[in-house]
Amino acid sequence: MIPDPHAHASADAATSADALSPDELKTICDHMADAAQRAARKLMTASGAAKDAWLKASARGLIAQTEAILAANARDLDHAQNAGLSRAAIDRLRLDSNRIAEIAHALEEIAALPDPLGETLASSIRPNGLEVRKVRVPLGVVFMIYESRPNVTADAAALCVKSGNAVILRGGSEAFHSNHALHRVLADALEPAGLPREAVQLVPVTDRAAVGHLLTRSDAIDLAIPRGGAGLIRRVVAEARMPVLKHYDGNCHVYIDQYADPDMAEAIILNAKVQRPGVCNAAETLLIHRAIAATMLPRIAERLLAHGVELRGDPEACALVPAMTPATPEDWDTEYLDLTLAVAVVDSLDAAIEHINRHGSKHTDAIVSRDLESVRRFAARVDTAAVMINASTRFNDGGQLGLGAEIGISTDKLHARGPCGLRELTTTKWIVTGSGHIRA
Template identity: 65%
Template sequence: MNGQVAEMERDATQGTGGDNLAELCQRMAAQARSAARKLALSSGAKRNEWLARSAQALCERSGEIEAANALDVEAAAGYGLNAAAVDRLRLDARRVDAIAKALAEVAALPDPVGEVIAASRRPNGLEVSQVRVPLGVIFMIYESRPNVTVDAAALCVKSGNAAILRGGKEALHSNKALHRILADELVACGLPEHAVQLVPTTDREAVGILLGLPQFIDLAIPRGGESLIRRVVAEAKMPVMKHYQGLCAVYVDSAADLDVATRIIVNAKAQRPGVCNAAETLLVHREIAPRFLPGAARALGDAGVELRGDEAARAIVPSMIPAKPEDWDTEFLDKILAVRVVDSIDAAIGHIARHGSSHTESIVTKDLAAARKFVAEVDSSAVIVNASTRFNDGGELGLGAEIGISTDRYHARGPCGLRELMSSKWIVIGDGQIRG
């Protein structure tokens, strides 16, 4: 580390008033770097204590959180949020309780810090091991999803990483209330007070400043709309973990159980339409379409879903709106579903290859060979057989909470939990060996 960075770390532990935006961001980043070093050396028991205390505090202070959230929900219309976005923003006692339970689930997971990945003894007697270590400082940028404040903080602290959190203006009051509780418990547990920091301004320039500080920040994770993610990728001077879109498809094969297929597509589209693992496209094998689509359309209509079909789908269900070419490439994040009839499983796989975003795809079939073909040939972060796309989620797949779903191929793909926030280092122990 150069002298300037070390000096800023020393300054960060003291803090100054009256900072301009650049000074504020650099101070926060330096504080995070200093906290990360201490956090990496903390015990797993201490980090779990913070998770348990935070979970309890969230429940005990639920009224405080809901009051702050009410201010954000009231202002949502002024930001032009649609119904799905407001749903992502809203917190009630049930959702606060779910957030607290997610903290308890993370606490119950094995401590990844220091976990031995591989170990061996070389012929020359050297003891070689590869162990997991924290990445360092993680900058999380997200939009109107206040639960991400807690999920990201939990995963970062559990994995020994410091977090800088920058939520959207739509959730500012909620995020501040949640962060205040988490920060209070950090101090109470004797962990570094700057291990979790919330950027206190909604000024978009702050994001750009922080993305330009690779000497302090090791990884940026944007979680939100495509424009946000593309901006972060364009400006970041450090690696970025991301997905651009959640263009998820459900393919109903000729050998599908029609009742199962209907339940799956209704859940995949309508349970929470504004999230990245919600289905945006329904592909139906031509052989089964006349028997499947009328009932599925009724069930989707009862759930408030608007259907946009191709010519073949509309010939079966004339009430569908004609699909436009752009509908196959649109992440609606709303109760809108594009429907296409395909001639074969190969045509379905081809559609996904052309229009998908490598996020999540599902096949509904009783044909084992078809399922295996779909799993082998569809290149997405999660490929699901006979279940909803909504299961591509860290909590549902046993990771506890998740910090996001990555469609990258390196270094993490799919739901990103504790291990995806780790790096590794090699430890070599000898007794005097030298290389010849």
């Protein structure tokens, strides 16, 4: 007899579910994977209207259930405080009625995005008359493994289902009760909208073995998306037998060329570093051309220091700005996610490109320059997901680039590179129509 995973899906199930034997855990995981695959087959042909109706009903449900969600969140916050979690971690975990309203609003925004499915991406009539079309279709089943922020539960479910996919969610154990409360609202709205309830499932146990087992089910799960620290991503990559959409470090650079406009350069590095230092598209290293370093760097450093930024420079930068501390070799490879910036003076545009290709994480790298040839060379030769020309690194974001909401920013080159929105949660299918065509 197969246990019903929903029997464990209540906010009170954490402890009892974790007392499951390995075999029981495996059975529950297999049941979830199979149910997700069946749901995905139904979602393949679900109408856009049904999916948008579900998103809007879920948004209303979240507002209506604010009290229950906050009660669940309070339990997580209690555990977190007892477990001695950092203030930052507790802040990421905390919900209030404003945050719940924001989560609901995000669902309405996703409902308003165009349906990514059905688009014809290529078509031709072959010399033999065969009609060839390549159309956009859902991926199938997505397995989302994430940490901390409970809003990911709603965002990921919304993006996956809107793009025609079933999703299995596995949030962090510290947000266990919050995630269950949010999931329940979304899951309860599926069947009334004409969608299968198993389209959105939440792993009902915190045992890590569940993740490991699901990652072997490449027959049923088409894509794994880990969202969290490098340790989580590495573990998923090592264990997964299906493709993984990875979002590693954002070690982003701003290069100030000898032909940069000084005011523009100052505004861009300031924005890239201090506007929101804790995010992946914030700048971590400033490179500046030797020809303008002596005139421009002291002034830029002054502004950065005034904003509380700690500067770590190479010897030449330190000589120009006495308030800098000497950088160690590790600094060039570090994603600080904080008010710290590594600074190096470079000999040339090519030296800047070389530095970025050696130390960068292929996420976002900016050049500030008025010279067309410098800009073209930088854009062609820097191996990165997004080149910013005379713009802050902070613009590498699904919303800013016009993709709508994003499920993550891929630092891989395969399938999707950079922000991943609805289209990046789809695949293609060839549809070939003949009139009895056979091969000679």
